Amino acid sequence: MTKKEHGISFNLVSRNKLQDLTSSEKLKYIIKEVKQGRILVLEHGLTPSEQTQLIEHTMKEINHDTFIGIEMGGYEEEKMSFFQRVFGLIKKPRMTVIGPAHLLKMVHKGNDMIETMIIPGKGAK
Amino acid sequence: MGIFSRFRRGSFSNIIQRIFGKKHAKIGIYGPPNVGKTTLANRILRDWTGDIMGSVSEIPHETRRAKWKTNIKIDNGGSSLVLDLVDTPGITTKIDFKEFMNTYGLTKEESRMRAKEATEGVIESIRWLEDIDGVVLVMDATQDPFTQVNVTIIGNLEARDLPILVAANKIDAEDASPATLKSAFPQHPVIPISALTGYNTENLYGTMVKHFGKKRHKKGR
Numbered sequence: 001m002t003k004k005e006h007g008i009s010f011n012l013v014s015r016n017k018l019q020d021l022t023s024s025e026k027l028k029y030i031i032k033e034v035k036q037g038r039i040l041v042l043e044h045g046l047t048p049s050e051q052t053q054l055i056e057h058t059m060k061e062i063n064h065d066t067f068i069g070i071e072m073g074g075y076e077e078e079k080m081s082f083f084q085r086v087f088g089l090i091k092k093p094r095m096t097v098i099g100p101a102h103l104l105k106m107v108h109k110g111n112d113m114i115e116t117m118i119i120p121g122k123g124a125k
Numbered sequence: 126m127g128i129f130s131r132f133r134r135g136s137f138s139n140i141i142q143r144i145f146g147k148k149h150a151k152i153g154i155y156g157p158p159n160v161g162k163t164t165l166a167n168r169i170l171r172d173w174t175g176d177i178m179g180s181v182s183e184i185p186h187e188t189r190r191a192k193w194k195t196n197i198k199i200d201n202g203g204s205s206l207v208l209d210l211v212d213t214p215g216i217t218t219k220i221d222f223k224e225f226m227n228t229y230g231l232t233k234e235e236s237r238m239r240a241k242e243a244t245e246g247v248i249e250s251i252r253w254l255e256d257i258d259g260v261v262l263v264m265d266a267t268q269d270p271f272t273q274v275n276v277t278i279i280g281n282l283e284a285r286d287l288p289i290l291v292a293a294n295k296i297d298a299e300d301a302s303p304a305t306l307k308s309a310f311p312q313h314p315v316i317p318i319s320a321l322t323g324y325n326t327e328n329l330y331g332t333m334v335k336h337f338g339k340k341r342h343k344k345g346r
Contacts, residue, residue: 048284064241
């Protein structure tokens with residue numbers, strides 16, 4: 001559904017797109033999309049370091065009349081094998097959903113499913 | 126960072142620390158807003174120094190600047206640990222000034238100011254993560270433990286091999302469920318406490334001395 005049709009954009013972002021971006025580009029892309037009222041589901045989520053940077057960027061972007069922050073939910077990184085740890089390989093983050101806090105609400109996060117709710121009547125774009 | 130590169134970075138004091146463990150550690154008290162971080166910091170200081178860290182309130186984001194006290198000696202039988210304790214502002218992904226007005230009755234001006242300072246506090250908390258040796262992650266035992274803030278803090282510290290101790294706070298509340306927290310984070314010690322009443326804080330102190338005093342390797346981000 002597009003913005004012109006007055007629905008809420010819900011974008012699934014492929015692993016390939018994210019892999020082509022640096023951490024900084026990834027965060028800029030996410031903040032830009034979310035500030036425009038889009039909800040993103042990232043096939044390949046963010047590393048813990050990127051998540052903390054995203055929170056930091058979000059705090060800098062908060063404008064109390066137009067952007068109150070983000071809602072974010074994802075699964076922990078996959079466990080690494082002994083050999084991966086020995087050679088210092090980076091863990092692969094998993095799927096993550098991110099959206100503007102005025103539109104997206106986390107309801108429940110279980111082992112196998114993240115339950116969210118779209119908040120109606122809150123300026124959906 | 127792999128094992129080989131870690132060994133290249135050792136100074137003499139690091140080597141001694143790896144062999145004998147830590148005796149002095151900078152510990153951050155972290156968690157989402159309103160879980161009782163400052164209440165716990167006050168409890169620790171009162172018990173070991175007679176001092177307090179800061180004011181507490183039922184309104185979220187009461188602590189909006191990090192506060193710290195140095196050289197707090199905690200004894201546990203024959204062993205002890207000297208802490209530099211940092212009480213950090215609550216970390217969150219969203220701050221809506223209207224919540225302060227509508228839920229807690231603050232004026233619009235007060236709410237906007239509190240929200241602005243709270244955003245700065247979150248940034249300060251995140252920056253302190255770079256400069257600590259371990260974390261007491263305070264969680265509200267009456268709430269869902271799988272919040273993104275908890276997951277993010279834990280993931281960040283695990284990636285750097287820093288020790289985490291989960292304080293399952295508000296155990297005195299009727300609907301507290303410390304067992305949920307224990308099953309949620311089996312890889313870290315989870316100690317049920319009431320920072321308000323002091324329930325089980327002796328156990329917390331003993332675990333802090335053991336857990337934060339352990340020898341371990343510190344990774345970069």
